[in-house]
Structures are given as structure tokens and as C-alpha cells.
Amino acid sequence: MSKREALLNAAEHKARIGGYSNFSFRELANEVGIKSASVHYHFPTKEDLGAELAKRYTENFLSALGDPEELVKLSQDPIEHYVGKFRHALIADQKMCLCGLFGAESDALPNKVKLHTKAFFLKNIQWLQKAIEKREGANTTPVKARNKAVFILSLLQGSMMLSKVLDSNEIFSIATTLIEPINNH
Template sequence: METKRLALEIAKNHLQLRGYNGFSFQDIADELGIRKASLHYYFASKEDLGLALIEDYSNSFQEWTQKHAELDSLEKIKKFIDMYSTFSQDGLKVCPGGVFCIDYNTLPPNLKKTVCQLQEQIQEWLTKAVAEGIKSKSIRPTLKPKETATLIHATTQGALQIARMQNNPKAMKSTSLALLSLLEK
């Protein structure tokens, strides 16, 4: 199982730096020092590897949300921005969901469906956090939770890409926090 876990970690790195279509089984096998055929023991196809990556990201996000469940809504959103900021601080990576969205039109149907589920999981959490903020009066009451959640999500993902293009990891967080300041009551 250690080889499988290492393969997933290597695939995460490649995914967030190069995109789903920017790496191959051979790249992962080479880094592991094994034959490509041996990698198929753990993942029947690249699609299966992609599904395992999304499952891992989804589980990690679920654990992350549970860890921050007791925070007030603005603190939750700030922690969300911090989480995304760590991608930028780590070699100007982009978020996994964003990478899969960029490659979306070339993904196999089952992988597309799972990517959408991951995005919905994040969107639902953000929508709930915004709704809580409106209810507690820490977020402007005129805002709509779902649309505001989409705005936060799109801004964090877009800011990661801009930070990469500008070679400026700090740009992601400053852009996202600027948005947050507009939401506060």
C-alpha cells in the first residue's frame, strides 16, 4: 500500500503543477523507480488514478471542514482562503478541482462526473458558510449565499492561476482577502 500512497502523492504534485493531461503513468513509474506495468497493479488506468485522486481530495476536504466546523462563518471562509493559499505557496500549484476543470473537456465521462461532485461538495460548504454569515450578520445581508459562494470559489481558483502567471504566490491570498473585505458587513 505504500507504493500506492506514494504514487498518489506523486500524481498530486504532477496534477497541480502540470494538469491532468500533463503527466503520464510513465512519469509516475519513473519517479517511483518501478515499471509502468507495476503501477497498473494499483490503478488499472489513468482514469482510475484520477478517480483515486479526487476521492483523496474529497476525503481531505471533508476532514478539513470537520476540523473547522466550530469557527464562525468569516473565519471558515478565511481558513478556506488560507487552504487555497498553501497551494500557491507550494511551488505555485493550483487547486486540484481547478486543474480538473481546466482539463474538463478532455476527461472521460466518469471522471467528469466525479469532478463535478467534488466541486459541488466545496460549493455546498461555501454556500452554508455564507448563509451562516448572513444569518449572524457578519456578511452583508443583501448577498445571496449560493452566488456569493460561487464568487468566493471562482476568485480563489482564479487568483491561484493569476499568482502562477505573475510568479507571485502572495497574489492569491491578497486577491481573495480583498474579496472577503467586500463581503463583510
Template sequence: MSIGSDSKNDTRKRILDLAEELLLTRGYNGFSYQHISSALGVRNAAIHYHFPKKNDLGVALIQRYRRRFQRFIEQQADWDAARRLESYFGLSDQYYRQDKQICPSGIFSTEFQTLPDDMREEAAAFIDEMRQWAVAIVREGRDAGQMAYSGAPEAVGMLLFSALQGGLQLARIDEAALPMLKEQARTMLGLAEPIQNNDTRTIEG
């Protein structure tokens, strides 16, 4: 690979990284190419070179999230359901600690009706993957005898997913929201104590 190609790839990554930060703090509709070009010290044309339209950038962001998420799930292939649940909680903590960001699935759900069609398609797939992960955790937990709850795994998983999404938004106003929600979720699932999880893997990168 040539030096020029390396430089282009580095610029593309810097654009994506900054766009991600803006997305999680402002929302997709809350930033423009001007925000990115000003922060990076480049012309708007440099951004258009890599992403001709803003929805091209948005699709690339979602696709990157989906790749990260799949790697994250694969890393937990040999974990039991209780440990996966604590990892799920850890994602919410991670976003909150980073300037009280909202998780990407929460952003895309909130702005879904205003997103371009190609972004909607990618966002819907990403959100469904995250929701199905929550469903899989509670289903496997009950099958293994670790969790006990009323209702179908699909409904309980959806409730868990929705609670954490909403909790991140509420935590911007009330910092006690996330700990309270996590404690209640454990109670709902029949887990008396949190499972200690010293693994620090995230979906960043």
C-alpha cells in the same frame, strides 16, 4: 495483514502521492505513467497493477480529495463563519506555497471537457462540494450577523469560490494577486479585519 499486503498498500500510496504532485503542477493531461514509474524507480507494470488505466488513477485521486475535504469540514463543525472563511483562504495559501500549485478543483474545472466520463462524474461532485462550502460560509456569516453583503448567498459563494480558483492561477504570474483578492473578499463580505486563525489543519494526508 500480511507484510506483502503492507508493501502493496505502500506502493499504491506512493503512486497516488506522486500522481497528486504531478496533477497539481502539470495538470491531469500533462503527465503519464512513465513520469511516475521513472520517479519511483518501478516498472509501468507496477502502476498498472494498482491502477489498470490512467482514469482509474484519476478517479482514485478525486475520491481521496473528497474524503480529505469531508474530514476537513467536519473538523470545523464548531467554528463560526468568519473563522471558516480564513481557513478557506488558508487552503489557497497552502497550494501557492507548494511550488505555486493550482488547487485540484481548479485543475479539474480547467480540464473537465477532456476528462474521461468516470472522472468527470467524480470531479463534478467534488467541485460542487467545494462550491457549496463557500456558499454555506457566506450564508451562515450573514445569518449570524458577522457578514453583510448584497446579493444571494449562492451567488456570493460562487463568486468567492471562482475568485480563489482564478487567483491561484494569476498568482503564478503576480504574487500580489492572492493577498489582494482576500482583502477585497473581506471588504465585499463586510469584514473589516481578518480573523486570527492559528489552526494549522489542512486537507493533506
């Protein structure tokens, strides 16, 4: 693993716990075994590092999701698939969604970081909208599908946060169980 990757991994770990201000060049450098000044070689400023972090997170998340059309073709529920990715982040990683945290503090974020965080949400809404359109076929419209996408993403982000602060994975289960009745409405 390159030092650059190691720096991003260390930064992601810390950012997913306490946000943008929860990682510093010094700490990251110590963790990967270089000097803090050398971090500036890979990332000129902290803003650049933060932007790359959000960008990489978005790319990894979206590529892990795959194509919703493929899932529907294989008779898999893409929404359940989607919820599973969030469940994994919460239960296995025991951490928040990086962009969920960045999103909450977005008004205090450097511009580049904010833009990449925004892109995460737009791309996720697009993915969900397509998933719902493919799953429900003629029973929905682009607007209705997009509204459901916004609803699902909001609920997942919110319940993830509640689960973290109340230290209870059950909270996430409760909230996500109530997604289905909405979908069938």
C-alpha cells in the same frame, strides 16, 4: 507508505503542475520504483487513477476544512479559514489546486475524472454556503449564501491561476482582500 499511495502522491504532484496529461504510468512507476505494468495492478486504467486522484484530493481537502458550524461556534471566520487553505496550497505547495487544473481542462477529461472534479466544486460550494449561512444567520438566505459561495470559489480559483502565471503571490493577496467588502454588502 504503500506503492499505491506513493503512485497517487507522485501523480498529484505532476497533475497539479501540468494537468491530466502531465503524468504517465511510466514516470510514476519510475518514481516509486516499480515497473509501469505494475501500476495497472493498482489502477486498471489511467482514467481510474485520475478519478481516484480527484476523489482523494476532494476528501483530503474537505476533511482539512472541518465543519463550518464548529468554526463559527469558536468565533472563527470560516471564510478566512477557507481562504487560508487556498493560500497554503499556493504558497507552501507552490502549486495549483488539482481540481482547478482539472476543471479548466474538464471537457477533455475522461468521464470518471470529470465527475469527481465536478463533485469537488459542488462540495466546496456546499461547504461555503453552509459557512455563510451559519456566520450571517438571519441576515442571509440560502440563495444569497450560495451565490456568495460561487463568487468566493471563482475568485479563489482565478486568483490562484493568475498568481501562478504571473509568478506573484501578491496577486492572490490583492484578489482575496477584496472578498470582505462583498461579504458585508
